[in-house]
Amino acid sequence: MQHKKVGFKEIALRADVAISTVSHVLNGTAPISPEVRARVLEAAGQLGYLAKRREKAAIAVLRSILLAVPSDTLPHNEFNLFSWTLLSTLMRECERRAIRVIPIEIDRPHLSGERIVAEARAAEVDGILLLSEDRRDVLSDIAASEIPAVLINGEDHEMQIDSVTPGNRFAARYATNWLIEEGHRSILHLSWEGRSTIRRRRDGFLDAFRANGLSLDTAHVHLAEGYLPDQGEAAMKDWLASHDGLGGVTAIFCAADNLALGALAALTKAGLSLPDDVSIVGFDGVAIGELTTPSLTTVSVPLEHMGTAALHLLEQRIVNAAQQPPAHRLELGCRLTIRNSVKRLV
Structure with missing residues:
Protein backbone atom coordinates (compact mmCIF):
# COMPACT_ATOMS: atom_id res chain seq x y z
CA MET A 1 0.00 0.00 0.00
CA GLN A 2 1.43 3.38 -1.04
CA HIS A 3 1.45 6.08 1.61
CA LYS A 4 0.17 9.51 0.69
CA LYS A 5 2.90 12.11 0.45
CA VAL A 6 2.73 14.65 3.26
CA GLY A 7 3.33 18.29 2.41
CA PHE A 8 2.55 21.79 3.67
CA LYS A 9 -1.10 21.45 2.66
CA GLU A 10 -1.69 18.39 4.85
CA ILE A 11 0.14 20.01 7.78
CA ALA A 12 -1.89 23.21 7.37
CA LEU A 13 -5.14 21.22 7.50
CA ARG A 14 -4.05 19.32 10.61
CA ALA A 15 -2.86 22.50 12.41
CA ASP A 16 -5.76 24.62 11.13
CA VAL A 17 -3.49 27.35 9.75
CA ALA A 18 -2.66 28.79 6.34
CA ILE A 19 -0.16 27.00 4.10
CA SER A 20 2.00 30.13 4.15
CA THR A 21 2.13 29.92 7.95
CA VAL A 22 3.41 26.34 7.73
CA SER A 23 6.08 27.49 5.28
CA HIS A 24 7.21 30.31 7.60
CA VAL A 25 7.42 27.99 10.62
CA LEU A 26 9.29 25.17 8.90
CA ASN A 27 11.65 27.37 6.94
CA GLY A 28 12.16 30.05 9.58
CA THR A 29 11.30 32.83 7.14
CA ALA A 30 9.09 34.97 9.40
CA PRO A 31 8.35 35.33 13.13
CA ILE A 32 5.33 33.28 14.19
CA SER A 33 3.73 33.26 17.64
CA PRO A 34 4.95 30.44 19.92
CA GLU A 35 1.45 28.98 20.20
CA VAL A 36 0.91 28.72 16.43
CA ARG A 37 4.49 27.55 15.88
CA ALA A 38 4.04 24.75 18.44
CA ARG A 39 0.79 23.71 16.77
CA VAL A 40 2.43 23.50 13.34
CA LEU A 41 5.42 21.54 14.65
CA GLU A 42 3.15 19.13 16.50
CA ALA A 43 1.05 18.54 13.36
CA ALA A 44 4.17 18.08 11.23
CA GLY A 45 5.57 15.63 13.77
CA GLN A 46 2.37 13.60 13.94
CA LEU A 47 2.25 13.33 10.15
CA GLY A 48 5.88 12.15 9.99
CA TYR A 49 7.02 15.19 8.04
CA LEU A 50 9.55 16.47 10.56
CA ALA A 51 11.53 13.24 10.64
CA LYS A 52 11.88 13.25 6.84
CA ARG A 53 12.93 16.89 6.73
CA ARG A 54 15.34 16.43 9.64
CA GLU A 55 17.10 13.61 7.78
CA LYS A 56 17.91 16.11 5.07
CA ALA A 57 18.99 18.73 7.63
CA ALA A 58 16.48 21.03 6.04
CA ILE A 59 14.37 22.31 8.92
CA ALA A 60 14.98 25.18 11.29
CA VAL A 61 13.37 23.91 14.49
CA LEU A 62 15.72 25.84 16.78
CA ARG A 63 15.38 29.60 16.72
CA GLY A 167 32.61 9.10 28.62
CA ASN A 168 34.40 9.94 31.88
CA ARG A 169 34.42 6.48 33.43
CA PHE A 170 35.46 4.67 30.25
CA ALA A 171 38.15 7.23 29.48
CA ALA A 172 39.63 7.08 32.98
CA ARG A 173 39.68 3.30 32.83
CA TYR A 174 41.39 3.45 29.43
CA ALA A 175 44.09 5.86 30.65
CA THR A 176 44.74 3.88 33.84
CA ASN A 177 44.85 0.62 31.91
CA TRP A 178 47.44 2.18 29.61
CA LEU A 179 49.57 3.15 32.62
CA ILE A 180 49.32 -0.42 33.88
CA GLU A 181 50.40 -1.71 30.47
CA GLU A 182 53.38 0.65 30.69
CA GLY A 183 54.43 -1.20 33.84
CA HIS A 184 52.97 1.00 36.58
CA ARG A 185 51.33 -0.83 39.50
CA SER A 186 51.26 1.72 42.32
CA ILE A 187 49.31 4.68 40.93
CA LEU A 188 47.95 7.78 42.67
CA HIS A 189 44.67 9.28 41.51
CA LEU A 190 44.65 12.98 42.38
CA SER A 191 41.07 14.29 42.38
CA TRP A 192 38.63 16.43 44.37
CA GLU A 193 35.09 16.10 45.69
CA GLY A 194 33.54 17.49 42.54
CA ARG A 195 30.27 16.67 40.86
CA SER A 196 29.29 13.18 39.76
CA THR A 197 31.12 13.57 36.43
CA ILE A 198 34.40 13.81 38.37
CA ARG A 199 33.49 10.83 40.54
CA ARG A 200 33.07 8.80 37.35
CA ARG A 201 36.75 9.39 36.61
CA ARG A 202 37.60 7.92 40.01
CA ASP A 203 35.33 4.94 39.26
CA GLY A 204 37.13 4.32 35.97
CA PHE A 205 40.53 4.50 37.70
CA LEU A 206 39.48 1.76 40.12
CA ASP A 207 37.80 -0.24 37.32
CA ALA A 208 41.17 -0.62 35.58
CA PHE A 209 42.77 -2.16 38.66
CA ARG A 210 39.92 -4.64 39.03
CA ALA A 211 39.99 -5.52 35.32
CA ASN A 212 43.72 -6.27 35.53
CA GLY A 213 43.36 -8.35 38.68
CA LEU A 214 45.43 -5.90 40.71
CA SER A 215 44.99 -5.14 44.38
CA LEU A 216 43.23 -1.87 45.18
CA ASP A 217 45.82 -1.40 47.93
CA THR A 218 48.08 0.20 45.32
CA ALA A 219 45.26 2.24 43.74
CA HIS A 220 45.68 5.35 45.86
CA VAL A 221 43.12 8.16 45.85
CA HIS A 222 44.13 11.54 47.24
CA LEU A 223 41.76 14.51 47.28
CA ALA A 224 42.58 18.18 46.76
CA GLU A 225 40.38 21.00 48.04
CA GLY A 226 39.34 21.84 44.47
CA TYR A 227 40.41 21.66 40.84
CA LEU A 228 42.63 24.75 40.59
CA PRO A 229 46.40 24.36 40.08
CA ASP A 230 47.33 25.81 43.47
CA GLN A 231 44.97 23.32 45.12
CA GLY A 232 46.58 20.51 43.16
CA GLU A 233 50.00 21.73 44.22
CA ALA A 234 48.94 21.84 47.89
CA ALA A 235 47.49 18.33 47.71
CA MET A 236 50.63 16.93 46.06
CA LYS A 237 52.81 18.65 48.65
CA ASP A 238 50.66 17.11 51.39
CA TRP A 239 51.03 13.63 49.87
CA LEU A 240 54.82 13.96 49.66
CA ALA A 241 55.02 15.16 53.28
CA SER A 242 52.80 12.43 54.71
CA HIS A 243 54.45 9.59 52.76
CA ASP A 244 58.08 10.68 53.13
CA GLY A 245 58.25 11.18 49.38
CA LEU A 246 56.24 9.38 46.73
CA GLY A 247 55.43 6.42 48.97
CA GLY A 248 56.13 3.90 46.24
CA VAL A 249 53.92 5.62 43.68
CA THR A 250 55.37 5.50 40.15
CA ALA A 251 52.56 7.32 38.31
CA ILE A 252 49.97 9.98 39.06
CA PHE A 253 46.66 10.15 37.20
CA CYS A 254 45.00 13.52 37.73
CA ALA A 255 41.24 14.05 37.34
CA ALA A 256 41.89 17.38 35.57
CA ASP A 257 44.74 19.05 33.72
CA ASN A 258 44.60 21.91 36.25
CA LEU A 259 45.45 19.46 39.04
CA ALA A 260 48.25 18.02 36.92
CA LEU A 261 49.75 21.50 36.49
CA GLY A 262 49.77 21.97 40.27
CA ALA A 263 51.19 18.49 40.86
CA LEU A 264 53.97 19.17 38.35
CA ALA A 265 54.92 22.32 40.25
CA ALA A 266 55.00 20.54 43.63
CA LEU A 267 57.02 17.60 42.31
CA THR A 268 59.55 19.89 40.64
CA LYS A 269 59.93 21.98 43.82
CA ALA A 270 60.53 18.76 45.76
CA GLY A 271 63.49 18.03 43.48
CA LEU A 272 61.86 15.14 41.62
CA SER A 273 62.55 14.56 37.93
CA LEU A 274 59.65 13.87 35.57
CA PRO A 275 59.08 11.35 34.14
CA ASP A 276 62.22 9.62 35.47
CA ASP A 277 61.12 9.66 39.12
CA VAL A 278 57.37 9.65 38.54
CA SER A 279 55.01 9.74 35.55
CA ILE A 280 51.94 11.98 35.33
CA VAL A 281 48.73 11.99 33.25
CA GLY A 282 46.02 14.65 33.12
CA PHE A 283 42.40 14.74 32.01
CA ASP A 284 40.61 17.33 29.80
CA GLY A 285 43.09 17.91 27.00
CA VAL A 286 43.29 21.70 27.25
CA ALA A 287 45.96 23.35 25.14
CA ILE A 288 48.14 24.40 28.09
CA GLY A 289 49.32 20.78 28.51
CA GLU A 290 51.44 21.14 25.39
CA LEU A 291 53.45 23.89 27.08
CA THR A 292 54.43 22.16 30.33
CA THR A 293 57.82 20.60 31.01
CA PRO A 294 57.61 17.76 30.30
CA SER A 295 54.64 18.10 27.94
CA LEU A 296 51.59 16.54 29.58
CA THR A 297 50.08 13.22 28.52
CA THR A 298 46.35 13.64 28.98
CA VAL A 299 42.87 12.35 28.23
CA SER A 300 41.49 14.66 25.55
CA VAL A 301 37.77 15.37 25.84
CA PRO A 302 35.94 16.17 22.54
CA LEU A 303 34.93 19.63 23.73
CA GLU A 304 34.44 20.90 20.18
Whole structure:
Protein backbone atom coordinates (compact mmCIF):
# COMPACT_ATOMS: atom_id res chain seq x y z
CA MET A 1 0.00 0.00 0.00
CA GLN A 2 1.43 3.38 -1.04
CA HIS A 3 1.45 6.08 1.61
CA LYS A 4 0.17 9.51 0.69
CA LYS A 5 2.90 12.11 0.45
CA VAL A 6 2.73 14.65 3.26
CA GLY A 7 3.33 18.29 2.41
CA PHE A 8 2.55 21.79 3.67
CA LYS A 9 -1.10 21.45 2.66
CA GLU A 10 -1.69 18.39 4.85
CA ILE A 11 0.14 20.01 7.78
CA ALA A 12 -1.89 23.21 7.37
CA LEU A 13 -5.14 21.22 7.50
CA ARG A 14 -4.05 19.32 10.61
CA ALA A 15 -2.86 22.50 12.41
CA ASP A 16 -5.76 24.62 11.13
CA VAL A 17 -3.49 27.35 9.75
CA ALA A 18 -2.66 28.79 6.34
CA ILE A 19 -0.16 27.00 4.10
CA SER A 20 2.00 30.13 4.15
CA THR A 21 2.13 29.92 7.95
CA VAL A 22 3.41 26.34 7.73
CA SER A 23 6.08 27.49 5.28
CA HIS A 24 7.21 30.31 7.60
CA VAL A 25 7.42 27.99 10.62
CA LEU A 26 9.29 25.17 8.90
CA ASN A 27 11.65 27.37 6.94
CA GLY A 28 12.16 30.05 9.58
CA THR A 29 11.30 32.83 7.14
CA ALA A 30 9.09 34.97 9.40
CA PRO A 31 8.35 35.33 13.13
CA ILE A 32 5.33 33.28 14.19
CA SER A 33 3.73 33.26 17.64
CA PRO A 34 4.95 30.44 19.92
CA GLU A 35 1.45 28.98 20.20
CA VAL A 36 0.91 28.72 16.43
CA ARG A 37 4.49 27.55 15.88
CA ALA A 38 4.04 24.75 18.44
CA ARG A 39 0.79 23.71 16.77
CA VAL A 40 2.43 23.50 13.34
CA LEU A 41 5.42 21.54 14.65
CA GLU A 42 3.15 19.13 16.50
CA ALA A 43 1.05 18.54 13.36
CA ALA A 44 4.17 18.08 11.23
CA GLY A 45 5.57 15.63 13.77
CA GLN A 46 2.37 13.60 13.94
CA LEU A 47 2.25 13.33 10.15
CA GLY A 48 5.88 12.15 9.99
CA TYR A 49 7.02 15.19 8.04
CA LEU A 50 9.55 16.47 10.56
CA ALA A 51 11.53 13.24 10.64
CA LYS A 52 11.88 13.25 6.84
CA ARG A 53 12.93 16.89 6.73
CA ARG A 54 15.34 16.43 9.64
CA GLU A 55 17.10 13.61 7.78
CA LYS A 56 17.91 16.11 5.07
CA ALA A 57 18.99 18.73 7.63
CA ALA A 58 16.48 21.03 6.04
CA ILE A 59 14.37 22.31 8.92
CA ALA A 60 14.98 25.18 11.29
CA VAL A 61 13.37 23.91 14.49
CA LEU A 62 15.72 25.84 16.78
CA ARG A 63 15.38 29.60 16.72
CA SER A 64 16.35 30.51 20.29
CA ILE A 65 17.68 28.82 23.43
CA LEU A 66 18.18 29.68 27.09
CA LEU A 67 21.78 28.83 28.02
CA ALA A 68 22.16 28.24 31.77
CA VAL A 69 25.82 28.26 32.84
CA PRO A 70 27.88 28.51 36.06
CA SER A 71 29.29 32.00 36.55
CA ASP A 72 32.90 30.80 36.64
CA THR A 73 32.64 29.67 33.01
CA LEU A 74 31.91 33.14 31.68
CA PRO A 75 35.22 35.00 32.12
CA HIS A 76 37.94 33.53 29.91
CA ASN A 77 40.99 32.63 31.98
CA GLU A 78 43.66 29.96 32.01
CA PHE A 79 41.85 27.87 34.63
CA ASN A 80 38.43 27.42 33.01
CA LEU A 81 39.64 26.35 29.58
CA PHE A 82 37.46 23.23 29.68
CA SER A 83 34.17 25.12 30.06
CA TRP A 84 35.27 28.09 28.01
CA THR A 85 36.33 25.95 25.05
CA LEU A 86 33.06 24.01 25.19
CA LEU A 87 31.00 27.21 25.38
CA SER A 88 32.91 29.06 22.67
CA THR A 89 32.41 26.24 20.15
CA LEU A 90 28.73 26.05 21.09
CA MET A 91 28.29 29.80 20.61
CA ARG A 92 30.01 29.71 17.22
CA GLU A 93 27.66 26.94 16.09
CA CYS A 94 24.63 28.91 17.30
CA GLU A 95 25.86 31.98 15.46
CA ARG A 96 26.39 29.95 12.28
CA ARG A 97 22.84 28.64 12.48
CA ALA A 98 21.30 31.98 13.53
CA ILE A 99 20.13 30.60 16.88
CA ARG A 100 19.50 33.34 19.42
CA VAL A 101 21.19 32.58 22.75
CA ILE A 102 19.96 34.02 26.06
CA PRO A 103 22.53 33.33 28.82
CA ILE A 104 21.67 32.99 32.50
CA GLU A 105 23.95 32.18 35.46
CA ILE A 106 22.64 29.08 37.23
CA ASP A 107 24.60 29.62 40.43
CA ARG A 108 23.23 33.06 41.15
CA PRO A 109 21.70 33.10 44.65
CA HIS A 110 18.22 31.58 44.81
CA LEU A 111 18.19 30.61 41.13
CA SER A 112 15.94 27.56 41.29
CA GLY A 113 14.78 25.30 38.50
CA GLU A 114 11.42 27.04 38.74
CA ARG A 115 13.10 30.38 38.07
CA ILE A 116 14.98 28.97 35.06
CA VAL A 117 11.69 27.68 33.65
CA ALA A 118 10.06 31.07 34.22
CA GLU A 119 12.94 32.83 32.41
CA ALA A 120 12.65 30.37 29.51
CA ARG A 121 8.90 30.93 29.20
CA ALA A 122 9.27 34.71 29.40
CA ALA A 123 11.87 34.67 26.62
CA GLU A 124 9.72 32.26 24.56
CA VAL A 125 12.74 30.08 23.75
CA ASP A 126 12.54 26.75 21.94
CA GLY A 127 14.67 24.93 24.47
CA ILE A 128 17.10 25.05 27.39
CA LEU A 129 20.76 24.04 27.51
CA LEU A 130 22.31 23.58 30.97
CA LEU A 131 26.04 23.34 31.53
CA SER A 132 27.60 21.37 34.40
CA GLU A 133 24.46 21.11 36.53
CA ASP A 134 23.25 18.08 38.47
CA ARG A 135 21.04 19.39 41.28
CA ARG A 136 18.09 17.03 41.47
CA ASP A 137 15.50 19.71 42.25
CA VAL A 138 16.61 21.93 39.35
CA LEU A 139 16.51 19.08 36.84
CA SER A 140 13.12 17.91 38.16
CA ASP A 141 11.60 21.38 37.72
CA ILE A 142 12.88 21.63 34.16
CA ALA A 143 11.68 18.12 33.28
CA ALA A 144 8.23 18.88 34.71
CA SER A 145 7.97 22.02 32.57
CA GLU A 146 8.12 19.89 29.39
CA ILE A 147 10.30 22.56 27.78
CA PRO A 148 12.85 20.68 25.61
CA ALA A 149 16.14 20.65 27.53
CA VAL A 150 19.61 19.12 27.31
CA LEU A 151 22.18 18.87 30.09
CA ILE A 152 25.81 19.29 28.95
CA ASN A 153 28.68 17.85 30.99
CA GLY A 154 26.42 16.74 33.81
CA GLU A 155 24.45 13.74 34.99
CA ASP A 156 20.72 13.47 35.49
CA HIS A 157 20.62 10.45 37.75
CA GLU A 158 16.88 10.00 37.24
CA MET A 159 17.15 10.27 33.42
CA GLN A 160 14.38 12.85 33.11
CA ILE A 161 16.03 15.06 30.50
CA ASP A 162 18.48 14.47 27.66
CA SER A 163 22.18 14.84 28.40
CA VAL A 164 25.54 14.78 26.63
CA THR A 165 28.77 14.19 28.50
CA PRO A 166 32.28 12.82 27.95
CA GLY A 167 32.61 9.10 28.62
CA ASN A 168 34.40 9.94 31.88
CA ARG A 169 34.42 6.48 33.43
CA PHE A 170 35.46 4.67 30.25
CA ALA A 171 38.15 7.23 29.48
CA ALA A 172 39.63 7.08 32.98
CA ARG A 173 39.68 3.30 32.83
CA TYR A 174 41.39 3.45 29.43
CA ALA A 175 44.09 5.86 30.65
CA THR A 176 44.74 3.88 33.84
CA ASN A 177 44.85 0.62 31.91
CA TRP A 178 47.44 2.18 29.61
CA LEU A 179 49.57 3.15 32.62
CA ILE A 180 49.32 -0.42 33.88
CA GLU A 181 50.40 -1.71 30.47
CA GLU A 182 53.38 0.65 30.69
CA GLY A 183 54.43 -1.20 33.84
CA HIS A 184 52.97 1.00 36.58
CA ARG A 185 51.33 -0.83 39.50
CA SER A 186 51.26 1.72 42.32
CA ILE A 187 49.31 4.68 40.93
CA LEU A 188 47.95 7.78 42.67
CA HIS A 189 44.67 9.28 41.51
CA LEU A 190 44.65 12.98 42.38
CA SER A 191 41.07 14.29 42.38
CA TRP A 192 38.63 16.43 44.37
CA GLU A 193 35.09 16.10 45.69
CA GLY A 194 33.54 17.49 42.54
CA ARG A 195 30.27 16.67 40.86
CA SER A 196 29.29 13.18 39.76
CA THR A 197 31.12 13.57 36.43
CA ILE A 198 34.40 13.81 38.37
CA ARG A 199 33.49 10.83 40.54
CA ARG A 200 33.07 8.80 37.35
CA ARG A 201 36.75 9.39 36.61
CA ARG A 202 37.60 7.92 40.01
CA ASP A 203 35.33 4.94 39.26
CA GLY A 204 37.13 4.32 35.97
CA PHE A 205 40.53 4.50 37.70
CA LEU A 206 39.48 1.76 40.12
CA ASP A 207 37.80 -0.24 37.32
CA ALA A 208 41.17 -0.62 35.58
CA PHE A 209 42.77 -2.16 38.66
CA ARG A 210 39.92 -4.64 39.03
CA ALA A 211 39.99 -5.52 35.32
CA ASN A 212 43.72 -6.27 35.53
CA GLY A 213 43.36 -8.35 38.68
CA LEU A 214 45.43 -5.90 40.71
CA SER A 215 44.99 -5.14 44.38
CA LEU A 216 43.23 -1.87 45.18
CA ASP A 217 45.82 -1.40 47.93
CA THR A 218 48.08 0.20 45.32
CA ALA A 219 45.26 2.24 43.74
CA HIS A 220 45.68 5.35 45.86
CA VAL A 221 43.12 8.16 45.85
CA HIS A 222 44.13 11.54 47.24
CA LEU A 223 41.76 14.51 47.28
CA ALA A 224 42.58 18.18 46.76
CA GLU A 225 40.38 21.00 48.04
CA GLY A 226 39.34 21.84 44.47
CA TYR A 227 40.41 21.66 40.84
CA LEU A 228 42.63 24.75 40.59
CA PRO A 229 46.40 24.36 40.08
CA ASP A 230 47.33 25.81 43.47
CA GLN A 231 44.97 23.32 45.12
CA GLY A 232 46.58 20.51 43.16
CA GLU A 233 50.00 21.73 44.22
CA ALA A 234 48.94 21.84 47.89
CA ALA A 235 47.49 18.33 47.71
CA MET A 236 50.63 16.93 46.06
CA LYS A 237 52.81 18.65 48.65
CA ASP A 238 50.66 17.11 51.39
CA TRP A 239 51.03 13.63 49.87
CA LEU A 240 54.82 13.96 49.66
CA ALA A 241 55.02 15.16 53.28
CA SER A 242 52.80 12.43 54.71
CA HIS A 243 54.45 9.59 52.76
CA ASP A 244 58.08 10.68 53.13
CA GLY A 245 58.25 11.18 49.38
CA LEU A 246 56.24 9.38 46.73
CA GLY A 247 55.43 6.42 48.97
CA GLY A 248 56.13 3.90 46.24
CA VAL A 249 53.92 5.62 43.68
CA THR A 250 55.37 5.50 40.15
CA ALA A 251 52.56 7.32 38.31
CA ILE A 252 49.97 9.98 39.06
CA PHE A 253 46.66 10.15 37.20
CA CYS A 254 45.00 13.52 37.73
CA ALA A 255 41.24 14.05 37.34
CA ALA A 256 41.89 17.38 35.57
CA ASP A 257 44.74 19.05 33.72
CA ASN A 258 44.60 21.91 36.25
CA LEU A 259 45.45 19.46 39.04
CA ALA A 260 48.25 18.02 36.92
CA LEU A 261 49.75 21.50 36.49
CA GLY A 262 49.77 21.97 40.27
CA ALA A 263 51.19 18.49 40.86
CA LEU A 264 53.97 19.17 38.35
CA ALA A 265 54.92 22.32 40.25
CA ALA A 266 55.00 20.54 43.63
CA LEU A 267 57.02 17.60 42.31
CA THR A 268 59.55 19.89 40.64
CA LYS A 269 59.93 21.98 43.82
CA ALA A 270 60.53 18.76 45.76
CA GLY A 271 63.49 18.03 43.48
CA LEU A 272 61.86 15.14 41.62
CA SER A 273 62.55 14.56 37.93
CA LEU A 274 59.65 13.87 35.57
CA PRO A 275 59.08 11.35 34.14
CA ASP A 276 62.22 9.62 35.47
CA ASP A 277 61.12 9.66 39.12
CA VAL A 278 57.37 9.65 38.54
CA SER A 279 55.01 9.74 35.55
CA ILE A 280 51.94 11.98 35.33
CA VAL A 281 48.73 11.99 33.25
CA GLY A 282 46.02 14.65 33.12
CA PHE A 283 42.40 14.74 32.01
CA ASP A 284 40.61 17.33 29.80
CA GLY A 285 43.09 17.91 27.00
CA VAL A 286 43.29 21.70 27.25
CA ALA A 287 45.96 23.35 25.14
CA ILE A 288 48.14 24.40 28.09
CA GLY A 289 49.32 20.78 28.51
CA GLU A 290 51.44 21.14 25.39
CA LEU A 291 53.45 23.89 27.08
CA THR A 292 54.43 22.16 30.33
CA THR A 293 57.82 20.60 31.01
CA PRO A 294 57.61 17.76 30.30
CA SER A 295 54.64 18.10 27.94
CA LEU A 296 51.59 16.54 29.58
CA THR A 297 50.08 13.22 28.52
CA THR A 298 46.35 13.64 28.98
CA VAL A 299 42.87 12.35 28.23
CA SER A 300 41.49 14.66 25.55
CA VAL A 301 37.77 15.37 25.84
CA PRO A 302 35.94 16.17 22.54
CA LEU A 303 34.93 19.63 23.73
CA GLU A 304 34.44 20.90 20.18
CA HIS A 305 31.72 18.28 19.59
CA MET A 306 29.72 18.48 22.82
CA GLY A 307 27.81 21.68 22.00
CA THR A 308 26.84 20.47 18.53
CA ALA A 309 25.72 17.14 19.96
CA ALA A 310 23.58 18.96 22.53
CA LEU A 311 21.90 21.07 19.84
CA HIS A 312 21.19 17.90 17.87
CA LEU A 313 19.57 16.27 20.91
CA LEU A 314 17.50 19.40 21.46
CA GLU A 315 16.33 19.34 17.85
CA GLN A 316 15.42 15.69 18.09
CA ARG A 317 13.43 16.35 21.26
CA ILE A 318 11.42 19.06 19.46
CA VAL A 319 10.96 17.08 16.25
CA ASN A 320 9.80 13.93 18.05
CA ALA A 321 7.80 15.62 20.81
CA ALA A 322 4.55 13.96 19.72
CA GLN A 323 6.08 10.50 20.34
CA GLN A 324 7.31 11.50 23.84
CA PRO A 325 10.54 9.48 23.53
CA PRO A 326 12.48 8.53 26.67
CA ALA A 327 15.40 10.68 27.75
CA HIS A 328 18.65 10.08 25.86
CA ARG A 329 22.03 10.01 27.57
CA LEU A 330 24.83 10.52 25.05
CA GLU A 331 28.43 9.80 26.08
CA LEU A 332 31.20 10.93 23.74
CA GLY A 333 34.42 8.98 23.46
CA CYS A 334 37.67 10.56 24.64
CA ARG A 335 41.18 9.79 23.40
CA LEU A 336 44.55 9.52 25.07
CA THR A 337 47.02 12.16 23.91
CA ILE A 338 50.47 10.74 24.62
CA ARG A 339 53.27 13.25 25.16
CA ASN A 340 56.42 13.14 27.31
CA SER A 341 55.26 12.92 30.92
CA VAL A 342 55.08 9.11 31.22
CA LYS A 343 58.01 6.70 31.51
CA ARG A 344 57.58 3.08 30.44
CA LEU A 345 58.75 0.68 33.18
CA VAL A 346 58.53 -2.61 31.28
